[in-house]
Structure formats: structure tokens, C-alpha cells
Amino acid sequence: MSAPRRFLPSISSLRALEALDRLGSASAAAAELSLTQGAVSRQLQALERQLGLDLVDRAQKKLSLTPQAHDYAAEIRTSLNQIAQATLRLQTAPLSGTLNLAILPAFGMRWLMPRLPEFARLHPDVTINMTTRLEPFSFASEAFDAAIHFGQAEWPGTQAMLLKSEQLVPVCAPDLVGARGLKGPKDILSLPLLHIQTRPEAWSDWFKAHGVTPPPTVGGTMYDQFSTITQAALHGLGVALMPDYLVEQDVATGRLMALHPAPTETRGAYYLVWPTSKAQMSALVKFRDWLETKAQPEDPLPR
16 A cells, blocks of 8 residues: 555654654754754654644744644654664664564473574574563554464454463472372362462362362462462462473472372463564564474473
């Protein structure tokens, strides 16, 4: 789609508008843009002529934006940042490209990282930058090309690929159980329970799946990341309902004990998601095609 010229103001005039909105004065905007105040004023006048709108209040010596211009500046600020980020990516990896990936910390560390050396060998021309994000975000306002997401494949404006279903197992330090013994899932309710913020209904769902009616409120302490809840379980603070791939080594070495013989599959799963608009991006296509060969729920962790 080719937008009419009148809808595509110059970058210089948009930068002048954004700087005046953010900094609050023409002198500050001029200093940041390495222009004179007169040049900033002329850029704004050119923008007003092109749009056919008054954007600047010149009633006093100090330039100030109209309320409509403030709203416009807030919108174009995101676009200017995206242009700057895209240019930086092009300059740092002009031949192959860079993939900016949002990851979940535990899944990224324990599932993705052990596999990435293979991708690096196969595609040394692709650079992957990773940043932690615990919650979904707007691809329109953040400079990510893709993200690893837990939940359902319901992220607006994206496409998704299933990476791994999640299997949960209740675990705790052996000393927490001691000699009391547990005859079944219901007995776990007598122990302190540990919760993860991103799975607030996990314990209730797990008890229901095993024929146990949980209380209206399943009490216990709350943690924001699997790394901290794992440490809490290791130190005997309670029972944690954990993805099996995160605790299998601790269970195998006896640092944690599983309180149920088999993991239980949850409603959520791990997905790679990407904006539909970036589906054909070269670095993303290479990463997605490679990751598809690893995206099997039964795929064991590399040893």
C-alpha cells in the first residue's frame, strides 16, 4: 500500500515535533537536534502547511503544542523509534539480519539455550538478541521480531508455532515430607504450597485433574519466576508444581522428590509467536524453520 504524499511528512519535521513535545521548549529541541531555534520553527511550519492544521501555539514567545499535536507526537514517537531500531539492525548485520527475540527466563535458559549452539553452527550469519519478557506485549510498540510465549496461541496480530506442551509435577525437599508419608494427591493439601504468578490456577487445576476438590482458595506463598520458586522448594519452604523439564535433574539427584508418579499436562503450552507483518523476515524464517525441527513435545532435553 502506497500512502499519499500528504500523509508522509518528512522525518526532519516529525523529529522537530516529537522533540518539542518531549522536551517542552524550542531551545531544548534545537540543542538536541543540532539546529537553531529558527530552523526548528521552520520545520514545524512546513509540517503545518503540509497537514493543513495548526500544531503550534505561538501566542507567546514560547512555542507550545496544541492538544491534538501532543497526541500526534505520542503516536509518531513509536514509529520514529521503530525506524531507528530497524536502521541499527541493518547497520549491525546488513547481510544476514538480526533477530530480536523476547524469551521466558526459565524456558529460555533450560530449553532454548542448550539447542542454540546448533543453530549458530548452521546459521553463523544470523545474530539473535534475547530479552526477558514475562507477559505478552505489543509488537507495535516494542522492537521484537518474535517471542516465546506460554499460554494459548491467541496473541492478536501474530502467527504461532507450538514448541512444547507443559507437563507439571509436584516436588519438594525430601525433609518436608519426612516420615509422614503421602497416600495420594489429597494429602498434598496438608503441606505448604508454593505458587507461581504466571500460573495462578495451576494448583486448583492439578487437584481437579486428580479427583480432588480443592478449597475455594488454595493458600500459599507466591513467586514471580521459576528460578526463585525452585530455590524455595529446595530449601524446604513448600511444595512447588513445576514443569518437569525444570526439575528433572534435581529429582534425579535426590535434591527434590516428586510427590506424584507421572507429570500432568496443563492447558497451556509454549509457542514461538511473531507478527504477521514479519512472517517473511529472513532471520526469522531461518530461526523458525530450524526451531520447527526441535518443536516436539516429546523431544528430550540435550544431555
